[in-house]
Amino acid sequence: MIKTEKLYSLDDISVIPKVSSDIKSRSECNPFTESIEGKSSFLPVIAAPMDSVVDEENYKSFWESGISCIIPRTVPLEERLKLCKKVFCAFGFKEIEEEFLKKNYEGEKLYILIDVANGHMTYQFELGKSLKNKYGDRLKLMGGNIANPETYVLYDGYGFDYIRCGIGGGQGCITSIQSSIHFPMASLIDKSATTKKSYRGKTKIIADGGIKNYSDVIKCLALGADYVMMGYTLSKSLEAAGDLYTEDGTRISRDKAKECLESGKEVFKEYHGMSTKIVQAKILGIDLEENRRNLKTSEGRREKVKIEHTLPGWTENLESYLRSAMSYTGSKTLEDFKTKTTCQVISDSTREKLTSK
Numbered sequence: 001m002i003k004t005e006k007l008y009s010l011d012d013i014s015v016i017p018k019v020s021s022d023i024k025s026r027s028e029c030n031p032f033t034e035s036i037e038g039k040s041s042f043l044p045v046i047a048a049p050m051d052s053v054v055d056e057e058n059y060k061s062f063w064e065s066g067i068s069c070i071i072p073r074t075v076p077l078e079e080r081l082k083l084c085k086k087v088f089c090a091f092g093f094k095e096i097e098e099e100f101l102k103k104n105y106e107g108e109k110l111y112i113l114i115d116v117a118n119g120h121m122t123y124q125f126e127l128g129k130s131l132k133n134k135y136g137d138r139l140k141l142m143g144g145n146i147a148n149p150e151t152y153v154l155y156d157g158y159g160f161d162y163i164r165c166g167i168g169g170g171q172g173c174i175t176s177i178q179s180s181i182h183f184p185m186a187s188l189i190d191k192s193a194t195t196k197k198s199y200r201g202k203t204k205i206i207a208d209g210g211i212k213n214y215s216d217v218i219k220c221l222a223l224g225a226d227y228v229m230m231g232y233t234l235s236k237s238l239e240a241a242g243d244l245y246t247e248d249g250t251r252i253s254r255d256k257a258k259e260c261l262e263s264g265k266e267v268f269k270e271y272h273g274m275s276t277k278i279v280q281a282k283i284l285g286i287d288l289e290e291n292r293r294n295l296k297t298s299e300g301r302r303e304k305v306k307i308e309h310t311l312p313g314w315t316e317n318l319e320s321y322l323r324s325a326m327s328y329t330g331s332k333t334l335e336d337f338k339t340k341t342t343c344q345v346i347s348d349s350t351r352e353k354l355t356s357k
Contacts, residue, residue: 007187010210011351015222016342021330029326031319033334035068036088036162036227037111037140042066043315043322044221044334046206048231049073049090049115052271055241056080059087062239065311066319068227070113070142088142090115093127101130110139117167119144120151125158132159145208147183149191156201164229165192166209185210186223186343193224193338214321221334222325222341235271236308242269244307261307272302 023029035042047054047062047069054062054069056079062069071080071089080089081099088111091099096114112131114124128141143155144164155163168182189207196205207220208229220228234240244257245268252260257267331337346354 007184008345009184010186010216010219011355012184012345013186013219013223013343014346014350014354015219015325015329016344017328018330021327023327023330023332026320026323026327029323029332031322031326031334032066033226035063036070036142037068037086039063042068043318044225044227045217045315045318046070046227046229047234048208048229049088049113050231050235050272051075052242052269053231053235053240056083058239058241059083061311063087065239065315067234067311067315073115084111085109087111088113088140092116093123096127096131101127101134105135108138110135112139113142117145119146119164119167120148125154128155128160129158142206144206147181147188149183149188149195152192152195152201152203152205153199156196156199156203160203162204162206162227163192164206164208165189165225166207168209186219189220189223189225190343196224197339214318217318218322218325219343221322221338222329222343224338226338232271232305234311234314235269236305237311237314238267238307238309239311240269242271244269257307267307268304269307270302271305 031043032041033044034040036046043066045067047067049070049072051072051074054072056071056075059069059071069087071083071087073090073092077095077099080091083089085108090113092115096112100110100112114127116124124143128143131139131141140161141159142162142164143160145167146152146163146165147167152163165188166185168179185207189205192205195201196203204226205224206227206229207225211217211220211228211230212233217228217230235242238254238257238261244252244254246252246260247266247268252267260267326332326337329337329341331341
C-alpha cells in the first residue's frame with residue numbers, strides 16, 4: 001500500500017505571525033515551563049540521554065541553565081538507580097524487569113525512561129503499564145521512540161507521562177537511511193498533537209531527532225510539541241559530557257578548554273550515536289575491539305565536532321528567540337504558542353534560501 005499524502009520536515013515549514021498582536025514587548029511572553037521532573041522555570045528543551053551529551057555529574061550544569069536532561073544507559077546501573085529518584089534516567093527492558101518490577105522502591109519518587117530504539121513494540125506498552133500499576137503517581141514515565149502519530153493513543157492509554165516522537169532523524173542516527181523507517185518531523189508532531197487534542201490525551205509530546213538549531217526548536221513547539229529533545233547541538237557545549245581535545249589531539253581539561261576558547265583557539269570532542277558499537281560495548285561493560293564482531297550492526301555514526309558555545313549562552317539565545325516568535329504570534333504563554341500558532345508549508349526556493357543562510 002502507498003499513501004500519497006505529502007509529509008513535511010521542519011525545513012518545509014515556517015511560522016506565520018498573527019494578523020495583529022496586542023503584545024507590545026517580547027518581555028510579556030513567558031517561554032518557560034516545568035522541567036520533566038516538575039521543577040519550575042525551565043525552557044522546553046531536554047538534553048538527550050547520550051554519553052557525549054549528559055553524564056552523572058554534568059546534569060547539574062543543564063539544570064542550572066534551565067534545561068532538562070536524561071542520564072544515559074552508559075552510566076553504571078548502581079549510579080542510575082540512585083539518580084533516578086531526582087532526575088530522569090534511561091533503562092533497558094531487562095534492567096526495568098529486574099530492578100523495578102521484581103524489587104520495590106517504597107515511598108520514593110522515580111523518573112524512568114524506557115530507552116529502546118523501537119517504541120512500537122507492544123512489550124514496551126505492557127512494561128509501562130506494569131510500572132504505573134505498581135508505583136502509581138510516584139513514577140514519572142517516558143517511552144518511545146515512535147514514527148507513527150497513531151501510536152500516541154497507545155502511550156496515552158497505557159499511562160505514559162511522556163512520549164518521544166521521531167526515528168532516524170538525529171545527526172548520530174542512520175536508522176532511516178539503512179532501514180527506511182521514518183516519518184518527517186513536522187508532520188509527525190503536527191499529527192501527534194492533533195491526536196492528543198482529539199483524544200484529550202495527557203501524555204506530553206517530545207520532538208526527538210534532528211533538531212539542529214533555534215528555529216527547529218521553535219517550529220516543533222509551534223506544531224504542538226510540549227518539549228524538544230536535542231543531542232548533537234548540545235554536544236557542542238563546553239559543559240557537555242565527553243573528553244575535549246585541541247586540534248592536534250591533545251586531551252585538555254574543561255578549564256583549559258575555556259581558556260582556549262576565550263583566546264580564539266578551537267576545541268573539539270567526539271559525538272556519536274547511542275547505537276554505535278563503541279556505546280554498545282560501554283553499556284555491556286566489555287572491550288570493544290575484542291567483541292566487535294559480536295555486537296549489533298551499528299545504526300549510528302561517530303564524528304568529530306567543534307565546541308561552539310556554553311550552555312548559559314545558548315539558553316540565553318533560545319529564550320530571546322522564543323520570546324520573539326511568541327510575540328509575533330500573539331502568544332503570551334507556551335500553551336498558547338503550542339495550540340494557536342499557524343505554520344505554513346513553503347516552496348522549495350524559499351526553503352533553499354532560508355537554509356543556505
